[in-house]
Amino acid sequence: MSEPAKATEKKKTGPKASHASEVTRHGFFVKLILMMLIDALGLYGMFTAYLVKSWAVLAVLAVLIFALNWVYFSKRMIPAKYLVPGMVFLLIYQVFVMGYTGYVSFTNYGQGHNSTKEDALHSILIAAEERAPGVETVPAAVVEDASGYGLAIADCTTDAVQVGTEDTPMHDVQGKCAAGMITEVSGYKVLTIADILKPDVQTEVTKLRVQVSQDVNDGSYKSEDGSTAYLVKSRYSYDEAADTLTDVETGVVYTANDKIGAYVDPNGNAIDPGWRVFVGFDNYMNMFARGDLAGPFLKALLWSFIFAAVSVLSTFALGLILGLVFADKRIKGRKIYQSLMILPYAFPAFLATLVWRGMLNTKYGFINDVLLGGVHIPWLTDGTLAKFSILGVNLWLGFPYMFLVCLGALQSLPGDVEEAAKIDGASGLRTVWSIKLPLVLQSTVPLLIASFAFNFNNFSLIYMLTGGGPNYPGLDVGQTDILISMVYKIAIESGSPNYGLASAMSIVIFIVVGVIAWLGFRQTKTLEEL
Incomplete structure (x- = not known):
């Protein structure tokens, strides 16, 4: 190698080049840590969207995570590294907000119409619940597992125990009773009175209702004190095939009206709450x-x-x-x-x-x-x-x-x-x-x-x-x-x-x-x- 070439090589491998290489390496690790945090947040959002079955949000998050990683780990995307952050915030705080506002303007979203049809039906049935006549209280216990709180009931004379949650109807499990109280439920933790008296737990117990079976007309079990429960039934009987609610006291039949998002009787009277539906240009016409x-x-x-x-x-x-x-x-x-x-x-x-x-x-x-x-x-x-x-x-x-x-x-x-x-x-x-x-x-x-x-x-x-x-x-x-x-x-x-x-x-x-x-x-x- 000639002397000028050696001098050039020495300059490249000198202290300045070594320092620049070290700075680049440190910058890469900082970028890697930041991207790991962003990816973790994005994956958490995707998991949450999957749980609530929001497929559009899940797809958008997946595309954004892929685009961010591609831009910041590619050597050919230098300009995009500076443009992407602004574009992401523009999409989130401007385009998405405008698009979602436009979508809502074509719906009846508002008081009494703020959720799905299933939620509305569930709320109507619960709001009209009454204690079933002639039904006695039964021994009960508030239980907990990874999915949340549940309710167990038992016939302590035979140790027959049933358990369920808000999402799962009552079903048979192994359990034990002692002194007329449920002491053990297989797969669940039985909460003590001290546990139930905690303010946050007490609120959950008060709201807790567990269906007897898949048929909502069979009623639900409810507990007020965490140690006993009783059967409650709604005054409305739901016919899934006809999608109607019948008032068992008056015999009035309420039919689902998907144009206004509510159950209505023959006279046009609706039961609250309703559900969110697409109403086209009705809001603009109004x-x-x-x-x-x-x-x-x-x-x-x-x-x-x-x-x-x-x-x-x-x-x-x-x-x-x-x-x-x-x-x-x-x-x-x-x-x-x-x-x-x-x-x-x-x-x-x-x-x-x-x-x-x-x-x-x-x-x-x-x-x-x-x-x-x-x-x-x-x-x-x-x-x-x-x-x-x-x-x-x-x-x-x-x-x-x-x-x-x-x-x-x-x-x-x-x-x-x-x-x-x-x-x-x-x-x-x-x-x-x-x-x-x-x-x-x-x-x-x-x-x-x-x-x-x-x-x-x-x-x-x-x-x-x-x-x-x-x-x-x-x-x-x-x-x-x-x-x-x-x-x-x-x-x-x-x-x-x-x-x-x-x-x-x-x-x-x-x-x-x-x-x-x-x-x-x-x-x-x-x-x-x-």
Whole structure:
């Protein structure tokens, strides 16, 4: 080997190369440990999805785990190593959420329709359980195995023991009795009184019901104290072949209606709970056609547009005017004034909103009681005044942001443009309207679009200031509700939450904001040509 080649080889195998190799090796082990943790979490999620038979989740997790391992252990996927984390979070927190919201909007998911048909049937039968007439209590014991808690009953005269769990009906097992109590059950641990009296165990024992057989009409055993049990039967008799429930006391037959997800009698009366079913576009039609909902929804939609548009225009106009004033270097102490102008932006918005709510109180508010000499103006309880109050408070909260944006845009404008306007004889107003405003809009339109989207979904201001009220007669929604606060009330605060309808409204909000943003960005391209 020649001397230059030896020198090159020495450089490659020198201390620096050795250090780089060591760093690479340590980095590989760190990556290996992190991937092991991620794989363990993914496998746990797949196992959980398998237990609850959620095959779609299981398949998605399997694909994600395979993709992550392939990307981070392949030498040809260097760019993907940086893109994959963001893509995964995008899929989980954006695409999945949007997709699942869209799916729910086509169902009747809500109060009384939040599970499967099997769960609904089980709940109906349990809710109508009564102690079987003429049945005596029998010796019992609460038992435990790897699958959870169960109930054992016995005929202590013959040591005949039966045991079952919530998922497994009663069946014969080997066991022993002593002094009229079950002391041993083959394959299970018999809980003592001390064990049963533990709060978490006691709750489980109270809810524990074990079917006598595979036929639900045979009833279930229930224990209240953990040492005795009695047979309970539902007032409804279930016919699996016909998929009907019969009230054994009245003889009324309830038939499964898969269109509405409930058991109904011939008169249309349904038994609660029902189950979740696909209802197509019913939720979307209800928003525009259902008598008690269509009017408030359309009013909330119109008010959402007005609120968002007026909020953006008013805050931008005030921010621009103040920006034009305080961009003038001839004003003394303008730095102090600029700092004072952004004070509303420095306070948490929800706290400032609560302060304004107190100030606008009809009887005791500062505005009515002090500034206006004790008059009782219903700022927040009259529909029209409440809307003006909301716009006024939002103007106070929002103008500092627009002031900062406009001031920054004005200060970045080239000075020769204004000098050229003065030479051409343009007045100050003409300079602002024809030169400064278009240049400011060119850089601020994307921010105005974002501000519109924010105000269109400005839930905290509406909820904290008026709570959406005053409410329409007989409804849980009010005259100052925007769509997002209406969604919240329908999904959370109403007496009968309707997640399907709330999801449909959320999709409408997404479409409206998306269309407005698209149109706004098209307008941005037009401004760039000015």
